[in-house]
Amino acid sequence: MKALRYYGARDVRYEGMDDPDPQSVRDAVVKVEACSICGSDLHIYHGHGFSEDVGFCVGHEAVGEVVEVGSGVHRLKVGDKVMIPAAVGCGNCRACLAGVVNLCEYGMGSCYGLSAKLQGSQAEAVRVPAADANAVKVPEGVSMEQALMMTDALATAWYGARNADIVPGSSVAVIGLGPIGLMAVDSAFVMGAHVVYAIDPIPERRALAEAAGAIALHPDEAMERIKQDTKGRKLDCAVEVVGADATVDFALRLVRPRGTVSVIGVQQSRRFAFPLERAFAAGLTFRTGTCSVPEELPALFPLVQSGRLKPEKYVSHRLPLSEGAEAYRLFEAREAGALKMVLIPD
Numbered sequence: 001m002k003a004l005r006y007y008g009a010r011d012v013r014y015e016g017m018d019d020p021d022p023q024s025v026r027d028a029v030v031k032v033e034a035c036s037i038c039g040s041d042l043h044i045y046h047g048h049g050f051s052e053d054v055g056f057c058v059g060h061e062a063v064g065e066v067v068e069v070g071s072g073v074h075r076l077k078v079g080d081k082v083m084i085p086a087a088v089g090c091g092n093c094r095a096c097l098a099g100v101v102n103l104c105e106y107g108m109g110s111c112y113g114l115s116a117k118l119q120g121s122q123a124e125a126v127r128v129p130a131a132d133a134n135a136v137k138v139p140e141g142v143s144m145e146q147a148l149m150m151t152d153a154l155a156t157a158w159y160g161a162r163n164a165d166i167v168p169g170s171s172v173a174v175i176g177l178g179p180i181g182l183m184a185v186d187s188a189f190v191m192g193a194h195v196v197y198a199i200d201p202i203p204e205r206r207a208l209a210e211a212a213g214a215i216a217l218h219p220d221e222a223m224e225r226i227k228q229d230t231k232g233r234k235l236d237c238a239v240e241v242v243g244a245d246a247t248v249d250f251a252l253r254l255v256r257p258r259g260t261v262s263v264i265g266v267q268q269s270r271r272f273a274f275p276l277e278r279a280f281a282a283g284l285t286f287r288t289g290t291c292s293v294p295e296e297l298p299a300l301f302p303l304v305q306s307g308r309l310k311p312e313k314y315v316s317h318r319l320p321l322s323e324g325a326e327a328y329r330l331f332e333a334r335e336a337g338a339l340k341m342v343l344i345p346d
Helices: 041-045 144-150 153-163 179-190 203-211 219-229 245-254 276-282 293-305 321-333
Strands: 002-008 011-016 028-037 062-069 081-084 125-128 171-175 195-199 215-217 235-240 255-263 285-288 315-320 340-344
Touching (some): 028 144, 028 321, 062 144, 081 144, 144 293, 171 219, 203 215
Parallel strands (some): 195 215
Antiparallel strands (some): 028 062
8 A cells, every 4th residue: 555654854755565454353444535644743754753663654643434344343344434533542441441542551552653563544544453442433414524633633622622621701822723723712612711812923823713713813912912901810721732842831821820721732842841839829720631532522523513613624735645745844834824734545
């Protein structure tokens, strides 16, 4: 099959590789109909990977059709349309059965496309381990493109907003307006936020947030404007979607005493100077972590089916998988309005 393979910084190639084969009777093989690039894929693209491996297939967001199932797969059959959440677990333990695969009790939690251990999904096909638990049938009323957005991006945005303790009447900041940040803006409003300040240096992304009802601000003006609007009180909560020390610190400075900061930007920092004294004095709540997609889907399916959330509106490009290297380049450079990049196997 053909796939996008990582060989080093800014070196993603469209090449042949072995077709995926089941490694267990509980595995399935899915023919990929569409996949997409996540902001966290740029960490790998920049050479700051999660392993020393090279030559592996990247990507962890995909939807497709089941083409092979093992004898131990009981909930899926050949021909089913499925979404493949970004991370997997054993499918048997209490955590996995509850949808919290990143807390797999047998230590089998993993993510597609970080190394050769579990090949990615930016490919013509992908092996799904423990498929009954790690592949989800696309429900009626949800398009394949909407389902693709729920394999990671929308679920992570919802998780980040949920972790920010947003309730009806909340004042919220969302820092970073990539696809997940924009979906976090939408999620905050669905949760009842009274006002959302959407902060990003890119004018086109601020315009999208403004169209969604947010007050869109450049980072240089955000603090002063928020202090002015709140008479110095600042905000109830903030969602950080960048993954940089500076933006985490900014989020901590934007919230009021007893406010909540939720950090979902992928972090690889080991030396962040957390302002513990200030956070202690202010009684802040600070949460960070990765989303377990299956845990968020029960809330998201009806919101998408009813049209209250429309994650597909943030798809900016639909390109052949063979143009994956160019898609990564555009996404990194934020050229041509690049936002959510969907790749379709040729």
